[in-house]
Amino acid sequence: MxxxxxxxxxxxxxxxxxxxxxxxxxxxxxxxxxxxxxxxxxxxxxxxxxxxxxxxxxxxxxxxxxxxxxxxxxxxxxxxxxxxxxxxxxxxxxxxxxxxxxxxxxxxxxxxxxxxxxxxxxxxxxxxxxxxxxxxxxxxxxxxxxxxxxxxxxxxxxxxxxxxxxxxxxxxxxxxxxxxxxxxxxxxxxxxxxxxxxxxxxxxxxxxxxxxxxxxxxxxxxxxxxxxxxxxxxxxxxxxxxxxxxxxxxxxxxxxxxGTAPRPRGELLLALRPYVEAQLEKGLALKHITRHILGLFLGQPGGRAFRQILSEGAHRPGADWSLVAEALAVTEAQGRRVAA
CATH class of the missing domain: 3.20.20.70 (Aldolase class I)
Known part of the structure; x- marks a missing residue:
């Protein structure tokens, strides 16, 4: 309880x-x-x-x-x-x-x-x-x-x-x-x-x-x-x-x-890591969590890649936080290229 x-x-x-x-x-x-x-x-x-x-x-x-x-x-x-x-x-x-x-x-x-x-x-x-x-x-x-x-x-x-x-x-x-x-x-x-x-x-x-x-x-x-x-x-x-x-x-x-300042999307995602890893240790498949975060970068450069990496990889056996980290890295890299 x-x-x-x-x-x-x-x-x-x-x-x-x-x-x-x-x-x-x-x-x-x-x-x-x-x-x-x-x-x-x-x-x-x-x-x-x-x-x-x-x-x-x-x-x-x-x-x-x-x-x-x-x-x-x-x-x-x-x-x-x-x-x-x-x-x-x-x-x-x-x-x-x-x-x-x-x-x-x-x-x-x-x-x-x-x-x-x-x-x-x-x-x-x-x-x-x-x-x-x-x-x-x-x-x-x-x-x-x-x-x-x-x-x-x-x-x-x-x-x-x-x-x-x-x-x-x-x-x-x-x-x-x-x-x-x-x-x-x-x-x-x-x-x-x-x-x-x-x-x-x-x-x-x-x-x-x-x-x-x-x-x-x-x-x-x-x-x-x-x-x-x-x-x-x-x-x-x-x-x-x-x-x-x-x-x-x-x-x-x-x-x-x-009245607080919005946090960057990547920072919010990283704050989820302890929960994700704790759930994975209990035997939960990553896909049960990542399906809820697919829209975090909606409308942003790299947002499509973020969704694609997670959608294609989260259902695979052994998928862990490294997949989320990869999706975030690709997304932020695309964002930097657009801003440059």
Whole structure:
């Protein structure tokens, strides 16, 4: 089990990390990705991939819930719609040292719909409120909800606001608003992140009308300047795919929000070496870590070579840090040639 913070220090770090967070992303934000993101964004709040409450109860908890202490402050996102099961999972999340437990009411995939959780719960606010109340009773860590604006052709702000009000009355300490509708029929999860129009004004209005409610905005945020503009209207911004595909933007935003100077990409990569070597000693294949860092030099001279060297070599037996060092050396050499 991961080491836990005291309740007071956990609450403090939870509040401090509200302005910037990285979204839970299935198959991406595993523990290795999160360690890398923590190096890039020391002040941000990180989220696990969504874990179904049933898996928490019956699965391999070390594999599903384990994390490196450096990842803190770290939130566990749960999927599910059974109040008792979610309550038990929330209690376990607190015992494992997470500083927040978040209920997924935004994922639109067919598998999630079949299990009656994710975005389809937007149409069952009373059930979500039941779940949040049960979770809040079971743990002392903050319970929060991540949702969409609505489902399919729901275009009524008052319906969205009523959903939020019900879950907040039940105990949700914060809402993360992915500012699009979720289309449950006809669109893939990828298309659901791109096709439904963004309506940031709904999240702005929610915050304006409920000034005491912490509101975090998610969806389509990919630039430092855009994130800073959103922060004049809401309490926090949550980066998703942008943080993964162009991780240096996550670092630049964290630096801008904390008033620190951005570190060079190579320096950030080298800071990951102790973690990589420790994991290799445990028998982990290098590819499980390097797949998360391929975008570090996106748009930079040598960035393509960096990705190519790692993609082609990390899966080979015995691949170690020397491959990462080679990729960095080639990338920086190309950068110097361009600058000369």
């Amino acid at each position: 991961a080491s836990s913070l005291s309740p007071a220090s956990a609450a403090q770090r939870y509040d401090d990390s509200l302005r910037l967070s990285v979204a839970p992303m299935m198959d991406w934000t595993d523990r290795h990705c999160r360690v890398f993101h923590r190096l890039l964004a020391p002040s941000a709040r990180l989220y696990t991939e969504m874990v179904h409450a049933n898996a928490v109860m019956h699965g391999d908890r070390e594999r599903l819930l384990g994390f490196d202490p450096t990842e803190q402050p770290l939130a566990l996102q749960l999927g599910g719609s059974e109040p008792e099961l979610l309550a038990q999972a929330a209690r376990i999340a607190g015992e494992w040292g997470y500083v927040e437990v978040n209920l997924n009411c935004g994922c639109p995939s067919d598998r999630v719909q079949a299990g009656r959780f994710g975005a389809c719960l937007m149409r069952e606010p009373s059930l979500v409120a039941e779940c949040v109340a049960a979770m809040s009773e079971a743990t002392t860590i903050p319970v929060t909800v991540k949702c969409r604006l609505g489902v399919d052709e729901d275009n009524d702000y008052d319906v969205f606001a009523d959903f939020v009000d019900q879950v907040v009355r039940a105990g949700s300490r914060m809402v993360v608003v992915h500012a699009r509708n979720a289309w449950l029929k006809g669109l893939s999860p990828k298309e659901n992140r791109e096709i439904p129009p963004l309506r940031y004004d709904w999240a702005y209005r929610l915050k304006q009308e409920r000034p005491q409610l912490p509101v975090v905005l998610n969806g389509g945020i990919a630039e430092v300047e855009a994130a800073q503009a959103h922060l004049t209207h809401v309490d926090g911004v949550m980066l998703g795919r942008a943080a993964y595909h162009d991780p240096y933007v996550l670092h630049r935003l964290d630096a801008a929000l904390t």
